[in-house]
Amino acid sequence: MSAMSDETPVLDAIRFTPDGLVPAIAQQHDTGEVLMMAWMTRETIAETLQTGHVCYWSRSRGKPWRKGETSGQVQTLKALRVDCDGDTLLLLVNQVGVACHTGRRTCFYREAGDGGALTEILAPEADPEALYGHKAP
């Protein structure tokens, strides 16, 4: 893809938080599944546009989070969209395997039912221990 300097118009349209972050929703480009929401910085957006592989910012680890680097469950970028007020991104991706660290296709696997109970609506497809070498929390 294009060089970093060329990404400036997109990057300048984004309104980052005071911490320099912007939320990014990942959606499977062909099925429409909403896979996850994570955070990006100006630098990880530029890297994502350059490489075509989605790189988030890990708030807990305080460093770039190249999705799938450990697990192999990478996200290839198909399109990057910016919302009307520039404070949220929508990434259309091709998700290899599962998006969720629990081994499920999507992180949104719990649904509110009648009476306010949360029900799991999706089973793991992959063993988190196999993906990461340890059990998911």
Added chain:
Amino acid sequence: MSAMSDETPVLDAIRFTPDGLVPAIAQQHDTGEVLMMAWMTRETIAETLQTGHVCYWSRSRGKPWRKGETSGQVQTLKALRVDCDGDTLLLLVNQVGVACHTGRRTCFYREAGDGGALTEILAPEADPEALYGHKAP
């Protein structure tokens, strides 16, 4: 739907920010379109579950934002999902008309193209002036 006290299990599974907020993604339940992202509080989630009409929290106005109250473009709740770490919601909704204050179906109508330019990929379906009685910013 059920009474507020019954919603406690769902509400207790959510990890709110220090400001008491949680991001909520709205997705059209049948087409899979990602319509918008906004913020909710414990109280607006409880109200949404009770009434079946989506109520966000307006950070700019500092009060509940009953989606469509002014414009008529309401969102009926079909399902509420919570992600793996409890810090993001996915609302499956039925969106009447358009979700975006610019008159477009979705807020994500700008896409990054080659060279980093942002291109509008969706035209307005409704006149913002007719929806709100004034031009959208």
